[in-house]
Amino acid sequence: MTKQALEPRKALRQQIRQARQALTPQQQQAAAQSILKQVKIWFNSHCHQQPIKNVAIYLANDGELNTHLIIDWLWQQNITVYLPVLHPFTAGHLLFLQYQKDEPLILNKFGISEPQLSSQAICPVKELDVVFTPLVAFDQQGQRLGMGGGYYDRTFAFSLLQPQTKPLLVGLAHDCQYLPSLPNQAWDVPLPTIITPSEIFSF
Numbered sequence: 001m002t003k004q005a006l007e008p009r010k011a012l013r014q015q016i017r018q019a020r021q022a023l024t025p026q027q028q029q030a031a032a033q034s035i036l037k038q039v040k041i042w043f044n045s046h047c048h049q050q051p052i053k054n055v056a057i058y059l060a061n062d063g064e065l066n067t068h069l070i071i072d073w074l075w076q077q078n079i080t081v082y083l084p085v086l087h088p089f090t091a092g093h094l095l096f097l098q099y100q101k102d103e104p105l106i107l108n109k110f111g112i113s114e115p116q117l118s119s120q121a122i123c124p125v126k127e128l129d130v131v132f133t134p135l136v137a138f139d140q141q142g143q144r145l146g147m148g149g150g151y152y153d154r155t156f157a158f159s160l161l162q163p164q165t166k167p168l169l170v171g172l173a174h175d176c177q178y179l180p181s182l183p184n185q186a187w188d189v190p191l192p193t194i195i196t197p198s199e200i201f202s203f
């Protein structure tokens with residue numbers, strides 16, 4: 001890949017990261033409450049099609065949509081919640097570890113909280129029913145631009161070949177993270193569903 005082809009992605013990443021970082025604590029709180037309502041609506045329409053027992057989500061960083069209310073609600077539903085952990089051996093990949101109330105967390109190299117490594121707490125990715133993914137920007141086709149590490153793209157690359165298989169990938173984002181069209185690369189894993197505080201997009 002030439003450096004030139006990657007430049008527009010870098011500029012868009014910077015622009016949207018600044019927009020979400022500029023949201024006030026009040027706007028963040030309102031967004032977190034609204035998206036919980038949307039997530040409940042989406043769950044109600046989906047739990048009939050397939051049981052949802054294992055759900056991966058993330059802890060917000062860099063102005064991302066705060067997921068604490070969603071996590072509390074998932075725990076109330078007796079759903080097992082998992083968080084991404086940077087893979088200790090396979091560079092650029094993620095592991096998903098169970099996250100329980102009052103779980104001790106440690107900071108990874110990006111300053112994001114993650115559970116401490118423990119082999120019993122790992123859920124193999126194909127046993128996750130739903131993965132709520134963070135993202136920097138999304139477009140009208142469900143294409144996703146992330147933080148630039150390629151972590152989600154590598155970890156879920158298998159879903160490009162098996163798009164109908166578990167887990168269901170669902171992006172969570174502020175409305176300001178929408179762009180009509182993103183410049184994409186072959187490795188980008190698209191998201192069939194993206195939920196924002198005001199809408200549920202299905203692609």
Ligand SMILES: Nc1nc2c(c(=O)[nH]1)N(C=O)[C@@H](CNc1ccc(C(=O)N[C@@H](CCC(=O)O)C(=O)O)cc1)CN2
Binds near residue numbers: 058061134146152
């Ligand atoms: N909340 C959250 N957790 C997540 C992700 C995410 O996007 N959001 N990830 C999604 O993949 C993974 C971490 N990926 C990340 C990739 C880059 C940076 C980052 O801050 N990069 C810096 C420079 C990096 C450096 O210091 O080397 C930057 O761009 O400013 C953060 C997270 C796993 N956990």
Ligand SMILES: Nc1ncnc2c1ncn2[C@@H]1O[C@H](COP(=O)(O)OP(=O)(O)OP(=O)(O)O)[C@@H](O)[C@H]1O
Binds near residue numbers: 153154
């Ligand atoms: N399936 C893959 N196999 C190998 N390398 C990959 C794969 N997917 C992405 N990469 C590499 O990861 C780097 C970052 O990719 P990209 O900019 O698409 O990440 P991102 O989607 O923004 O990040 P993330 O998924 O961590 O949020 C690219 O340079 C690319 O070469």
